[in-house]
Each structure stands twice: as C-alpha cells, then as structure tokens.
Amino acid sequence: MNTHSRRLRYFLSGQNFSDGVRTTVAILLPALLLAQWGHFDLGLTVSTGAVCVSVTDTPGPAAHRRNGMLAALAVVVLTALLTSLAATSVWLLGLEIGVLSFLCTMFLVWGARAGAVGTAGLLNVVLLLAHPPALREVLPHVGLLALGGLWYAGLAMVAYQVLPYRPAQQALGECIHALARFLELKAKFYSPETALDEDYRELVAQQVVVNEKQEAARDFLFRTRQIVNETTSTGRRLVLTFVETVDLYERITAGYYDYGTVRATFGKSGVLPDIAALIRHIATELDHLGVAIQTSRRYAGPSPDLSQEWGRLQARISALDADGEGHTRVLKKILVNLRDIIRRVGNIRRYFDESLAATDAPAPSRAAEHARFVAHQEIERQAFSQNLTLKSSVFRHSVRMTLACLAAFVLAESLWHGQHNYWILMTVTIMLKPGFSLTRQRNQERIIGTLVGGALGGVILWALPWTEARFGVLVVFMVLAYSFQRTVYLATVIFLTAYLLIMFSFLGFNYIGVAEERITDTLMGCAIAFSAGYFLFPNWESEQLTDYMAAALRANLAYLRQLANRLAGRPLPPNEYRLLRKDVYVSGANLAAAFQRMLTEPKSKQYRPTETHEFVVLNHILSSNIAALTATLREAAPAVPPFAAESRRALTSALAALQKSLARMAPATAAPAPEVGLGTAEADAADDKTLLEQLSFLQKVSTDISKISEVLVEQKQSQLVAPSAAEA
Incomplete structure (x- = not known):
C-alpha cells in the first residue's frame, strides 16, 4: 500500500468523513421524504434544524457531544422565536441581530464547544432571514426546526451506541498517522541536500499537528467512562496503545543531534542515506499500523524486518571505525535511539494481539488518574460578567462581530436586494475569527473557493443534463464539503458552492444568476470581515507571543x-x-x-x-x-x-x-x-x-x-x- 492509498484509506475511515456522511444523510433525508409527499418546503425547514445542530457535533466524548447538541437545539428554538417576531420590523430585526451576535459570540468564554453552540444560533438567525415565517406560522416553523435538530442528534447518538469504540479508534489512528509523518520528517535531517532551517520549520509545524491529534485522542479516551474504566479488552488496548504512542513520540523527539556536524563529518561516508532510509521504513510501518487501527481491521501485512535492517546499519557503522573514518559515537547513539523506536513500534503492533484480552486480568478503574491529563472546562456563570471588559479577547471579538454583522445587515437591506442577500451576513459570521491571521486565511480561501466552486458547478450543470446524474454529483459534493470543513476549508467552500448551485437548479433558479449573486455577496461579506478584523480591536499574534x-x-x-x-x-x-x-x-x-x-x-x-x-x-x-x-x-x-x-x-x-x-x-x-x-x-x-x-x-x-x-x-x-x- 503506497503513500497515496494510505492517505485515501485514512480519509475514508476517519472521523471527518464519517461526520460528513452523517451530516449529508441528516440534511438530505428529511427534504427527500417530505418532497415525496408534496411538502418540500417543510422538509427544507427540518433540514435547516439539522444543519444548525450539526455545527456543535465536533469530535469528543459522547456525553460532551450530546450536551452540545441539546444546548444548540435550545438556542436554535429561542433564536427562531425571536427572529420570527422581530422580522415584522426592520428596526427590530437589526436590533436583534446586534444583540444576538454579541451574546452568541460571548459563548466562547466557556470553550470551543460552547462557542459552536453560539455559532449554531447565529447560523439559524441568518438562514431565517431568507424566508421569515408569518406570525401564524411561527410555532409550526419552530417545531420543524426542533424536529430537525432532534433528528440529527438522535442519528449521531445512535451511531455512537452502535459503534462505541469507533471514534476512539479513529482518533488514535489519526494520532499515529501524524506521528508517522513527524518521524518521516526527521529523516530529512540526514540528507545534506536539504536546508536545516527549512527542516526545522517543517518539523515544528508537524509538532503542532501531532500535539493537536494527541490532545484530541487523550480527551476522547480519558473522558469516556466506558474506556477509562477498562472493563473490556478493547478499552484497555486503546488506552495502552495511546500511552505507548506518547512514549514513542518522546523517544522520537529525544533523538536530537548536531545535524550540521553530523552532515559535515559523515556526509562522504554514505551512511547517512542508510539512516534516513531506515527512519522512513519505520515511519511507513507506523503509518500502516495507524490505518489498521483506524479502520478497525487486523494488520494483515507481514512484519517488516526492521531489526535486520538495523543490524546491517550497525555493521556499516562499525566498519567506519575500522576504516578510520573518525569517531562514530554519535552514530552509535542514533543506533540506540532507533533500536528503541523499533521496539516501541513493535509494542504498538501488539494492539492486534487478541490473546491480550484473554491473559490480562480485569484492571481496576483508573478514571481519576486519567482525568489529571485532560483540561476541564467548567460552565461558570460569572465567567460571562468577568469577560465584559476590553482586556478580554472574547469581549473584543464579540464587539467586533456585532459591528460587522450590523454593517452587513445594513448593506444587505439598503444596497443589495437579491434573493439571497442574507449570504452577506452569513459570510461575515463565518469568516470573522478572533485572530486576524485566521480571518485573513479564511477570507482568501472563501473567495478562491467560491470562484472555483462556481466554475465547477457551472461545468457540471452544463455537461450533465440528466437529473439523476446531477443528483448523484450533488450527494458526493455534499459529503466532501462536510468532510473537509474542519481540515481543509478551501475544499469545503469549493464543494459547498458547487452543490448549492446544483441544488438551486433543482429549485428552478438560473444557476448563472445564483453564481453571480453568491460571488458578489461573498466579496462584500469578506470585505466587511477583513476590515473588521484589521481595524476593530485587532488581535495580533505578536501581542500574545511573549505569553506563549x-x-x-x-x-x-x-x-x-x-x-x-x-x-x-x-x-x-x-x-x-x-x-x-x-x-x-x-x-x-x-x-x-x-x-x-x-x-x-x-x-x-x-x-x-x-x-x-x-x-x-x-x-x-x-x-x-x-x-x-x-x-x-x-x-x-x-x-x-x-x-x-x-x-x-x-x-x-x-x-x-x-x-x-x-x-x-x-x-x-x-x-x-x-x-x-x-x-x-x-x-x-x-x-x-x-x-x-x-x-x-x-x-x-x-x-x-x-x-x-x-x-x-x-x-x-x-x-x-x-x-x-x-x-x-
């Protein structure tokens, strides 16, 4: 299995793809079923509720995901009631948008999942602006939104109950995949052709990814009662394998040497490429193990003879001493480190040893011990009032979001009267982030993705006149859009824009007009978000660097x-x-x-x-x-x-x-x-x-x-x- 096929398997068996498929099913199914009975508009409302609640369904322990989705459901119901009542007056609607944008953004004081709950509320407000219900239809409309939210939450929890260990295996597999990439980058330090500064830059960047994946796996494993109580062999193996990966990461990071001197001293001996090759082979073996764990399948591949390769490298280094090539103590230290890494990779392979389940005695609960390794985010009411100061970055961001949303609302109401002018406000709420660097990156990706996605959608509609083929492409694009939303935002925007154009074509809209309107609205929204991030209480990373x-x-x-x-x-x-x-x-x-x-x-x-x-x-x-x-x-x-x-x-x-x-x-x-x-x-x-x-x-x-x-x-x-x- 080569590198590309492994990456494809990681993607198809990963948490993000699973979430993408579930979100697509939760959105499409209600609309399709009710359309069969002639109530497509009601189905869209149910799907809207599912979309809003799905925002909070981020990776983590099942209890946290459930609580986040229920909180989002309550916020969606409340914001739907308020927006429906305020829609009777443009002044009331503007006031409501200003207040809710501030309050929902302030949810960030209670952590990222609480912030996602606020985002779900804002998204619901924006989507309601497209077709606010009449007063007599408010309660039925809110009921359908709530039904959609419950439908998504129920689907997510059923999936967890059916496969309780699946998310943990996916998190552990992604952690091992990131670690394999980190080890692969270490091999570059033994190549005289690479620049050490660039090698360090790549290694430190991958260190961020490894830490992110380790924290996600640690949070899931050590907060899930069924796993930390270790009442099953699967739970014990998951915990023990994760601990082994952390120890392996320590051993890999411990393998630091003066690479400039190593290159200068042994560059002509020809031994450095052999060291790099062995490191890459170890990384490949580790990557195979990660795929097998993530797909929940036995690792059927033959165990590579890393020990024999290590032995040949040892003989090669010993020959350098005999040839008088200089002191090889540093090379011997590298050998010792690689031998230990190979041993630990072998320990991870024991994850697939079913005999461990039979020989290991039931272990006592270590939940309290594991809980020390995860951060705890308490929901304290006083945190809200304590952050009502310009010293708080969350408060500054909330004020920034409020002013930007009001500007987008006024612009949409006064200067632009398209059928989907709410896209300006939606772009602002999605693009504007607490830090300017992320706001700038998201703006660039949004603009490029919208242009590329518009072109892609237009090509699909021009080349595929058959309804069934268009619908099949729409489903694929939906799955891809929701699968990449937490990892590659540019891909999300491309596929999201394309599938929206296809969807609007089913609704009878001129897709060229929709594409032009979406591009115009996106440019306006991005301009507002970028300006707000740059001029309104900007949060520059340089101001925080000293603390880090x-x-x-x-x-x-x-x-x-x-x-x-x-x-x-x-x-x-x-x-x-x-x-x-x-x-x-x-x-x-x-x-x-x-x-x-x-x-x-x-x-x-x-x-x-x-x-x-x-x-x-x-x-x-x-x-x-x-x-x-x-x-x-x-x-x-x-x-x-x-x-x-x-x-x-x-x-x-x-x-x-x-x-x-x-x-x-x-x-x-x-x-x-x-x-x-x-x-x-x-x-x-x-x-x-x-x-x-x-x-x-x-x-x-x-x-x-x-x-x-x-x-x-x-x-x-x-x-x-x-x-x-x-x-x-």
Whole structure:
C-alpha cells in the first residue's frame, strides 16, 4: 500500500468523513421524504434544524457531544422565536441581530464547544432571514426546526451506541498517522541536500499537528467512562496503545543531534542515506499500523524486518571505525535511539494481539488518574460578567462581530436586494475569527473557493443534463464539503458552492444568476470581515507571543528540574513525569502555532520573526535533549551516573539561564527558582564524559535562549516606550 492509498484509506475511515456522511444523510433525508409527499418546503425547514445542530457535533466524548447538541437545539428554538417576531420590523430585526451576535459570540468564554453552540444560533438567525415565517406560522416553523435538530442528534447518538469504540479508534489512528509523518520528517535531517532551517520549520509545524491529534485522542479516551474504566479488552488496548504512542513520540523527539556536524563529518561516508532510509521504513510501518487501527481491521501485512535492517546499519557503522573514518559515537547513539523506536513500534503492533484480552486480568478503574491529563472546562456563570471588559479577547471579538454583522445587515437591506442577500451576513459570521491571521486565511480561501466552486458547478450543470446524474454529483459534493470543513476549508467552500448551485437548479433558479449573486455577496461579506478584523480591536499574534514564550520556558524549566532531581537520586512518580512532559509538548506546540499564525499577518505587525523562529527552534532542541537525558536515566535506573562538580555546574548554569529568561519574559509571574539539591556525595567521583557533554550542551542551549529572550524583550520594551514618548 503506497503513500497515496494510505492517505485515501485514512480519509475514508476517519472521523471527518464519517461526520460528513452523517451530516449529508441528516440534511438530505428529511427534504427527500417530505418532497415525496408534496411538502418540500417543510422538509427544507427540518433540514435547516439539522444543519444548525450539526455545527456543535465536533469530535469528543459522547456525553460532551450530546450536551452540545441539546444546548444548540435550545438556542436554535429561542433564536427562531425571536427572529420570527422581530422580522415584522426592520428596526427590530437589526436590533436583534446586534444583540444576538454579541451574546452568541460571548459563548466562547466557556470553550470551543460552547462557542459552536453560539455559532449554531447565529447560523439559524441568518438562514431565517431568507424566508421569515408569518406570525401564524411561527410555532409550526419552530417545531420543524426542533424536529430537525432532534433528528440529527438522535442519528449521531445512535451511531455512537452502535459503534462505541469507533471514534476512539479513529482518533488514535489519526494520532499515529501524524506521528508517522513527524518521524518521516526527521529523516530529512540526514540528507545534506536539504536546508536545516527549512527542516526545522517543517518539523515544528508537524509538532503542532501531532500535539493537536494527541490532545484530541487523550480527551476522547480519558473522558469516556466506558474506556477509562477498562472493563473490556478493547478499552484497555486503546488506552495502552495511546500511552505507548506518547512514549514513542518522546523517544522520537529525544533523538536530537548536531545535524550540521553530523552532515559535515559523515556526509562522504554514505551512511547517512542508510539512516534516513531506515527512519522512513519505520515511519511507513507506523503509518500502516495507524490505518489498521483506524479502520478497525487486523494488520494483515507481514512484519517488516526492521531489526535486520538495523543490524546491517550497525555493521556499516562499525566498519567506519575500522576504516578510520573518525569517531562514530554519535552514530552509535542514533543506533540506540532507533533500536528503541523499533521496539516501541513493535509494542504498538501488539494492539492486534487478541490473546491480550484473554491473559490480562480485569484492571481496576483508573478514571481519576486519567482525568489529571485532560483540561476541564467548567460552565461558570460569572465567567460571562468577568469577560465584559476590553482586556478580554472574547469581549473584543464579540464587539467586533456585532459591528460587522450590523454593517452587513445594513448593506444587505439598503444596497443589495437579491434573493439571497442574507449570504452577506452569513459570510461575515463565518469568516470573522478572533485572530486576524485566521480571518485573513479564511477570507482568501472563501473567495478562491467560491470562484472555483462556481466554475465547477457551472461545468457540471452544463455537461450533465440528466437529473439523476446531477443528483448523484450533488450527494458526493455534499459529503466532501462536510468532510473537509474542519481540515481543509478551501475544499469545503469549493464543494459547498458547487452543490448549492446544483441544488438551486433543482429549485428552478438560473444557476448563472445564483453564481453571480453568491460571488458578489461573498466579496462584500469578506470585505466587511477583513476590515473588521484589521481595524476593530485587532488581535495580533505578536501581542500574545511573549505569553506563549513564557509558558514554554516555564514548562521546560520544570522539565529540567525533574532531570536535576533524578540526577540527585530523587525518583519522580511516572504520572508526575508524564504531566510535566505533556506540559512541555502542549506549550511548545502552542508557541509554534502562534509563530506560524504571526507569519500570515502583515509584515508591519510581525514581531522579529527571525529571532522568534530561533527561539522556537531552541525551545524544541532544549526539550528534546532533556527528554534524551531523562530516557537515559530511566534506562540506567536504579543506578545514577557519576555526578561530578563540573556536571553540577553545567546543570546549575542551565537552570539559572532559563530562570533568568523566564523572569524577563514574565516578570510578574516568574516565581523564584526553588532550590534543587544536586548533592555532593559524588563530588570526587570520576565524571561521566557523556553526561558532561550532554549537560554542557543543555547549558549552551539555555544560554542561547537567554540571549535571544533578552533581544526579544528589549525590542518589545522599546516598541512600548516609543508611542509613550510620542504622546508626551
């Protein structure tokens, strides 16, 4: 199975495609059934309710999805009543749009799923503007919307009851797929033809994806009672396999070396391509395992002989010593790391060993223990009032959304009188995001996707005069549009625009006129959303970068302290270590994601991108080397390597440099460095040269981070002082 076929299988067996099929069925079926009885308009209303509730059905534990859909159903009913009553007066309608756009956007204070509930309410308001019901039809109309919402929620929950482990397997498969891609990118570092800066940029970008997939899998696995109670072999295997993937990710990230020196020293020996080939073969095997888990099928493929390939590589490296090609200690370290990675990939393969179900005794519930690894979002009423300040990014975004929606409504009512002028307001509600970078990206994709989708829909209608063929294409486009809505928004817009044109052709509209109107409305809505994101309380990523840097420093500092404690002979409970490791991964991924978003903003708003990129890379190198040293100590336990005075000085200096950097980045929150007793019992012991080299490298990286942080903070302060001086 080649790369393209694996990606296709990942897509067809993934959560997004499953959701796309379910959403398509939930929307099409009511309209088709009622159309058979001559009530197509009623079927569209039921389908509208299903569309609105589907917005909140994002991946996650079944209980959270159910609660989100029920909350969306209540909001849809309420907004339908208010909009139907306000539609009697354009002034009341404008007032209602302003109030609801603010309140629904403020739902974000309770998290992303609550924000999706608010989006569902706004979407319902916009869709009602197309044909608001007469007063005597309000209650029946609202009842049909509620029926559509219940129909979608019921369909989603039945699917979960029939296949309770399917979403967890899909989340775990996607997690392994992202990890395989991360490992594949590591192979590029052994190719002299690639630029190291670009390699790091790709690796850090993939780190964001891996963290996102791990958090999604962790959230689902550790919040689902049926799984964390481990009452079934499937639940136990899911949890154990996920834990193994996290440990594997640590081992992969721990494999950091001075790649510039490695290339210069061994580039002519010909051994580096062999190392890269072995890494790619391991990544391919891991990818195959992810596909098999996600499709819920046994991995039937033969186990690749990675151990023999590793043995041949070992012999090749040993021959370099015999030929006098130079010191190969770094290559031997790479070999050890690859051997451990191969072993852990083999452990993941044990997921398919059914004998584990028979031999493993029922495990006690560990739900409380697992709950420590997931973030908890409590619905607190006071959170709403506490965010009613311009210091709150959610409040600023809500005000921005309110003004943009009002501008779109006024424009649609006064300047544009097409049959679908509500598309202007819909575009604004979908395009305007809390951060300008995402707003800009979505606007570009919306415009390009609308143009391409309009052309695609026109070609389909011109080339396929047969009704059955058009309907088949419509269904396929609907499935694709709803499958890509959380991953590739450009594809969603293309297929959504095309299927809407086909649908309007069934309703008797001139598709050319509909396409022109949709393009015009989209351009107007995108212009309003872009202007609001740029001029109304803009949220620039550069303003948040210092906080992300401080969080990354804080996590790495705690990570380094646990290493110091281990070297001093004080063990750390496994779960405490995993929590520290999780904080390092999450904070590093958040920093990398913020940096990527900043690069999409106007250059005048970017904050020293070169130095910031260097900080991101150094932060990754630091955590990778701490992980490598920690893994070495765990393998050497219970013995502790000799810890001489020079090694202690290097570690103390590294801790001090990180603490100094944190104090610069976040002086108000940086706590005094706790005492880390490194002991003196081994002061006269012969120093472990390897340990000293590793700790000296940690000291160097920490010092480099300190220098970069000093430059970044000084520049930031000078930018803050300049406006104050100008005002004075």
